[in-house]
Amino acid sequence: MxxxxxxxxxxxxxxxxxxxxxxxxxxxxxxxxxxxxxxxxxxxxxxxxxxxxxxxxxxxxxxxxxxxxxxxxxxxxxxxxxxxxxxxxxxxxxxxxxxxxxxxxxxxxxxxxxxxxxxxxxxxxxxxxxxxxxxxxxxxxxxxxxxxxxxxxxxxxxxxxxxxxxxxxxxxxxxxxxxxxxxxxxxDPGRSEEPTWLTCRDPLVAQALGYLHADPAAAWTVERLARRVNTSRASLAARFRVGVGEPPMSYLTRWRLTLAGDLLLSIDVTVSDVARTVGYSNAFAFSTAFKRQVGVTPSEFRRRRPALSPAG
CATH class of the missing domain: 2.60.120 (Jelly Rolls)
Known part of the structure; x- marks a missing residue:
């Protein structure tokens, strides 16, 4: 996809x-x-x-x-x-x-x-x-x-x-x-917004994004991702920054935590389950990264959204 x-x-x-x-x-x-x-x-x-x-x-x-x-x-x-x-x-x-x-x-x-x-x-x-x-x-x-x-x-x-x-x-x-x-x-070619993955038109970067989106939990590095798209590490890093507006691994972190936010809307999975699903080896590392990006811990994020549970 x-x-x-x-x-x-x-x-x-x-x-x-x-x-x-x-x-x-x-x-x-x-x-x-x-x-x-x-x-x-x-x-x-x-x-x-x-x-x-x-x-x-x-x-x-x-x-x-x-x-x-x-x-x-x-x-x-x-x-x-x-x-x-x-x-x-x-x-x-x-x-x-x-x-x-x-x-x-x-x-x-x-x-x-x-x-x-x-x-x-x-x-x-x-x-x-x-x-x-x-x-x-x-x-x-x-x-x-x-x-x-x-x-x-x-x-x-x-x-x-x-x-x-x-x-x-x-x-x-x-x-x-x-x-x-x-x-x-x-x-629309006339947009004035900063580049994002939504608006990226570089086919090599789009291919790299496809790999990250399809398997966010994989142990990605820029070098490994560059090999998958048949280019050099330096070339991928430069083209990714131009096309998306940030480095590949920075983008991957945000993508993982965005997915995590969606998963946390369900009461049927634990925080540890979410952490593993998006590529974190333990709940503590995941919680630290999540709070750094979102401003609250995963548990606090979930408690603030009671209406999102299936029972709501």
């Missing part, structure tokens, strides 16, 4: 929060929902997402859990706050859920405002795919001429559908839209 395929295999929405948001200016939302990944599509009008202007047909992927803002194109100050669980209030805490609801999956300060957005949210990293949630930039935007308008139209139709089966269709369409948007974003 090539790296991008491995990455795109992640999104698995389950009862995803999705709605059509209709707004009439002035309006502004401060979003503090702590969701792993949010999809925003402008279906009519214009909006600013984190002060980036989106016009009709544009699609944005917003990586959480950090807060962000969505406002009219004039950048009006937010007067509405969206909290965890998509709870909607005024800034001083007054509940707006019923006041702004206009039917099944329809919400906003107007029933037919000049701006209409489709919003789909992956609440949890295991639904978005931990690799998706960690490898994307803070916000990835695909303009209308590169987005899949037919797919967006299907999603808009299902969001408006009150049939009980609509939620299942929405989940799958949301997954496909995420994958389609990432593919378009990766293929």
């Amino acid at each position: 090539d790296p991008l395929t491995h990455f795109l295999d992640g999104p698995r929405a389950v009862g995803a929060f999705a709605l059509s948001m209709n707004m009439s200016a002035p309006w502004g939302l401060a979003v503090h929902d702590e969701a792993a990944l949010t999809v925003v599509v402008v279906s009519r009008g214009r909006a600013l997402v984190n002060e980036v202007l989106l016009t009709a047909g544009d699609v944005a992927l917003i990586r959480g859990p950090e807060p962000y803002s969505v406002t009219d194109d004039a950048g009006s100050e937010p007067s509405i706050e969206i909290g965890p669980g998509q709870h909607c209030t005024t800034l001083d805490g007054r509940d707006l859920q019923d006041e702004l609801r206009h039917g099944v999956r329809r919400w906003g300060n107007a029933s037919d405002g000049e701006t209409s957005l489709l919003v789909g949210t992956y609440e949890r990293p295991d639904e978005a795919g931990g690799l998706v949630a960690r490898a994307l930039p803070r916000m990835a935007v695909v303009p209308h001429n590169e987005a899949d308008s037919a797919l967006v139209a299907l999603l808009e139709r299902e969001i408006a559908n009150d049939d009980p089966a609509a939620q299942v269709v929405i989940d799958r369409l949301l997954d496909i839209l995420v994958v389609s948007t990432i593919r378009s974003w990766v293929d």
